[in-house]
Amino acid sequence: MGLVKQVVKVLGPRIDNVVCCTPLPTAQEIAEFPDLFSEGDIVPTGQSEPKLHTFHGPRTNEPNDEVIKSSLMMAQIASKMNADDMLIVCITGGGSALLTLPYPINASASLLDASANRLPLKAITETSKLLSLEGASIQELNSVRSCLDTMKAGGLARFASPAQVVSLILSDVIGDPLEFIASGPTYVVEEDTVVSSIDRAIAILHKYKLREKIPSEVKKFLEMRQRANTILPKVNPKPANRIIGNLAMSLEEAAREAAKLNPTCLESKGIVLSKDIFRRTPVESFETVLPIILTNTLAGDVSKKAKAIADLAWDLRKLVQLFLRKPDYTTRHVNEETRNRILATQKRITDKKEYYRDLVQGCYQVAKAVNGLGDAGRKQKGRFLGGLCLLLGGEATVKVRPVKRPEPANGGRCSHAALTASLRWYDLRSGENEHHLCRNTVDMSFFARASDGLDGPSAFGAGAWSSMWMIRDASEAEFAKQCLEYGDSYGFFTKSKLEPERGHYLPARLTGTNVMDLFMCLINVYA
Known part of the structure; x- marks a missing residue:
């Protein structure tokens, strides 16, 4: 919330919409650190007020339905932007659990359809837990999660194209690799197909002997995407990702x-x-x-x-x-x-x-x-x-x-x-x-x-x-x-x-x- 407040303070009336998803703060945290957690003064006095949408995800690293609602709203707003618009994304470590929009199970369903039957959060969370218990690195975790979630691996930037995307990033990954911080929602690697990323995810599951242990929904979905050989849309202009803290x-x-x-x-x-x-x-x-x-x-x-x-x-x-x-x-x-x-x-x-x-x-x-x-x-x-x-x-x-x-x-x-x-x-x-x-x-x-x-x-x-x-x-x-x-x-x-x-x-x-x-x-x- 602190990052968002500063962006709004600088840009003021030029902002149309603000969608923010943060861990749910306690009353004591809000009282002690209002600059970080209070929503009350997010818009400076005397400025026109943007449409503010605030959501609170869990304090753990497991996303919930509230996160899906906020992520869907972000995707829907981003998809309506044009070449004259700019999307400013404030990303901090832990964003993987606060920006989650699972893929629809049906390959023909729209990614933005609120009624679509999606991969269950429980199945994605269980897959992440199994990898964590086996000692998988954060890079390996993100490689698998990015194949199950529309927002990860440049997904948010794809929704916003052709608008200019600018990301202000606090890094929580060793070496600051943009593709792994919050699972890289605005980091785009153009590939001819998604086979390489799917193959990489399946190889990681093989490495830890988990392919037969992960939930059946995840296993079937990965196999379906591997067969589909889907081509992701290109993103233009290229997102501007900036590390502002590490x-x-x-x-x-x-x-x-x-x-x-x-x-x-x-x-x-x-x-x-x-x-x-x-x-x-x-x-x-x-x-x-x-x-x-x-x-x-x-x-x-x-x-x-x-x-x-x-x-x-x-x-x-x-x-x-x-x-x-x-x-x-x-x-x-x-x-x-x-x-x-x-x-x-x-x-x-x-x-x-x-x-x-x-x-x-x-x-x-x-x-x-x-x-x-x-x-x-x-x-x-x-x-x-x-x-x-x-x-x-x-x-x-x-x-x-x-x-x-x-x-x-x-x-x-x-x-x-x-x-x-x-x-x-x-x-x-x-x-x-x-x-x-x-x-x-x-x-x-x-x-x-x-x-x-x-x-x-x-x-x-x-x-x-x-x-x-x-x-x-x-x-x-x-x-x-x-x-x-x-x-x-x-x-x-x-x-x-x-x-x-x-x-x-x-x-x-x-x-x-x-x-x-x-x-x-x-x-x-x-x-």
Whole structure:
């Protein structure tokens, strides 16, 4: 709604119709963030009022009948436009579930016929669920869904042709591929036939051994379209698709905010960074927290990635302790075993090795800044003195066991990652007898958040924060493993009696945006 409001504010009376479909906000969300969710001031005072049609879809990623109504209205309005008109489309991540118009089952039926018998939403949703449970990527999911839905893969642009289509896009897909963001409603690839896209969808179902498991309606429809060899109409003029926000921008802004932090008001003039060394941070100096952006393309199994992040943080924590204990040491004193371990662990996260200098120099700079405070910085026990903030983002996947349980599982990528990291730290603590290496306490914590405020298919929470001390004993560790195995990571946070300083989850709260998931791993030094 925030995007739409700004477009209306700029163009005012030149707009004829506005159709908007967003997740249903709560009364509290509307009260707290009226600029994002309230419809009351969408038209500035004194301007002629466009025809405003507002629909609210679900807060989960499963479309409903309200979404179909709004999508049909959008298609009908777009189809009446001519070459002198312009269609402005505001697209955010999550648009796949808010812009859905299933194909009619009867090939001869009009795509715009409100009474047409269409592929059941339940069948499309079930197909998506089966792919998700098998760990299919968002790209694979969208490839299949685009063959079942008239709006996806340039469908909205085809309805609007010959009008000029301009899309303002917030990306929630790694690499910002226009064809996959919200399933690409205005991204058109001209093909001689649709066989290639249908073949690709069927190949994906084969890959995950799902062709015989998907609903019969979907299976029959795909086979019918494969036989039909239908040619999609060309689109002219070509839509103008513009990325106006993405995860890279979000991580850079998070890094700038982290660099400004000085929570305990330490005397600091800002520690200047050498850009010859620090290539993974957009800041040129920091107060007490040094941010390093590791990646904005985090993908794959979220459990493996979270374990790798926890392992990397563990090694960097040791390095900070070393530099604190031996102020005369520099990065040249890091032994080969530690160097190789950090390189290997970091590659498990990013598939690249070139960030070693940033990480080791980061540990050195943080320790140097803390050591520079002298005894004055250690007078108040527990006082925050400085830290390293690893920033990552992307959209990894969770594979869970499809086991029936007496109560529904509430899980999401972010809570799964936070719980996995804390469990890994418990295992590392249990396997190593730590000594007090320095006068300071060096702790770790892991924060994972869904940027749209809705983490996981049940939208139970928005993310989670966990400390290295969250899991204290074997019984808690066993419970954590069970929750992870059954995709019930939020179950751990709600059923365990956690003190807030050990770990907690964030309640679900719409943010008005969606640029994938953000992870922060903090290595902090306290007096």
